[in-house]
Amino acid sequence: MGRPPCCDKIGMKKGPWTPDEDILLVSYVQEHGPGNWKSVPTHTGLTRCSKSCRLRWTNYLRPGIKRGSFTDQEEKMIIQLQALLGNKWAAIASYLPERTDNDIKNYWNTHLKKKLKKQLQIGASNNIHHESGCSSADNVYSNNSINISRGQWERRLQADINTAKQALKDALSLENNESTMMTINNKHPTLQVGFSYxxxxxxxxxxxxxxxxxxxxxxxxxxxxxxxxxxxxxxxxxxxxxxxxxxxxxxxxxxxxxxxxxxxxxxxxxxxxxxxxxxSTSEFSRSTSPDDVVHVHGQRKLVRDDDSNDHELALAPLSVLENLLLEHDQGKDFLNNFSFDENPDMF
DNA sequence: AATCTCAGCAACCGCGATCCT
DNA sequence: AAGGATCGCGGTTGCTGAGAT
Structure with a gap:
């Protein structure tokens, strides 16, 4: 007795979006802002269900989306965040503001999963000669063959979680201005400073x-x-x-x-x-090379290379965890000691 | 050249969470 | 407080192009 699917309504169109439909949707959002998706089909004349409209906007039309190949840094972040957060694609995407959860999810499923499995196999073949006799690698990233006990693993995981919690806590106690801006930007993409349609x-x-x-x-x-x-x-x-x-x-x-x-x-x-x-260029439509991103007081900033400091932009909230994962030993330890044997659900 | 298989990705579906009346 | 409406998320599907046979 589930809820009837919203797209089952007669006359509702499915499948790929046409340019005309995109224009209609964008013009609606330009006028009313994203949200109230229920009213989009009636206001725009689109024969799409509200869900489909929201998805189209979120994944393809909204400002600031970067498409195409993932950079090495993005890849590392996804791998590490996935290890930490699991398949919480939306949460992971919040650390990669230019990528959508769908994009990340697809990239994980089509590329990273295989890549990691491959590395796992390489690790396994390296490990097979070791006295432990463990047939599969205990971790993907290190060939150190560090076999840790479940207890060790759990303690380390707990320590990492605590570190991450502390980092998040610290991040949340940042200056009011910054946090307010972040909140606004996160909750109301349409109001984002430096963004435009x-x-x-x-x-x-x-x-x-x-x-x-x-x-x-x-x-x-x-x-x-x-x-x-x-x-x-x-x-x-x-x-x-x-x-x-x-x-x-x-x-x-x-x-x-x-x-x-x-x-x-x-x-x-x-x-x-x-x-x-x-x-019609915007900050986020401009490509962002890793060199454009600098870390200032634990916050990522996007710096335009053509101008002065005034163009520093708050790029993403809560980069503390990102720093933690990418730069600090905790992140490395976390990965180095991650056991795929004990986390089979990951794949 | 035709057919088959696989990979990549956009879009859909269903469910839980949240909002609103 | 309750129930319906809406939103957001994660899993899955299905279409298409590319490469293999």
Whole structure:
């Protein structure tokens, strides 16, 4: 006797989103802000259930989303946070503000799981000659073959949890201004300082990037999702390489969109009232290379390389745990002594 | 060239939590 | 306080392209 699925309503569309639908959704959110998803279909005329709208916004259209390859640092963070938090993808995603939980989850399931298993096997084959006779590796990261007893493991885990708790406590007692801002930014993405819906525009622009190019090949919206993902990949690869999406690229896209007879970027301009679509850059649409991130008093800051200190931006809340995991011995110890034998659920 | 298999990812589904009346 | 509505999360599915046969 479960609740009837919300998307079972007659006439509700499923499957990949079309550019037109994206525009409708973004224009609605631009006007009303994210939330009250129930009213989105009625207000926009979208034949999508509210859930689908929310998901589309959260995972693809909202500002500040980075797509494409994960950096080594991101990968490490995911692995370490997953070890610490388990499959709490939303929690993990909160430490990687440019990534969505869905993205992280997919990356874990498709890449990291295998990668770790592989390393596990390598570890096992290394260990097999050891006197313990343990057939599987006790941890993935170290080939030290440190076999610790369950008691040791539990004590260490408890110590790590306590450390993490303390770190979180410390983080929560940061300056009021900072925490207030963080709270606002976390709870009300639409109000985020330094954000604008321009970045949504760019998200859609990315989605559309190859759509036009490949249009003759695949006419139906159905192909859009695939094409858009290609486009995402391309543009994000640039991002990873540390190059900013330059105006010429966007300009080209603009041209291509025009040549197709559907000037979608103009639609966006009118939607968002920008002078120029090309100039609609935002802090978070700008690619962030690891070099852009500095740590100031335990808080991650995004520093623009073109200007003064005024452009320091609070990048993510509670980076203390991140520091803990990435830089401190606790994090390393945690991983070094992590037993996959005793945590089979991880995989 | 055709078919099969696999990997990657966007989207969906169901459930628990939270909000609202 | 209760019950319905809505939201958010994690698991799963299904489509598509790429590579293998």
């Amino acid at each position: 321009a970045s949504s525009t760019e998200n859609i622009a990315r989605l559309l990037k190859d759509w036009d190019k490949k249009k003759p090949k695949c006419e139906e919206y159905n192909y859009y999702s695939k094409c858009s993902s290609t486009s995402i990949q391309d543009s994000s690869n640039n991002a990873v390489a540390g190059t900013t999406t330059d105006s010429s690229n966007l300009s080209d896209d603009h041209h291509q969109n025009k040549s197709s007879g559907i000037d979608l970027s103009e639609s966006f301009e009118s939607l968002f009232g920008f002078e120029s679509f090309e100039s």
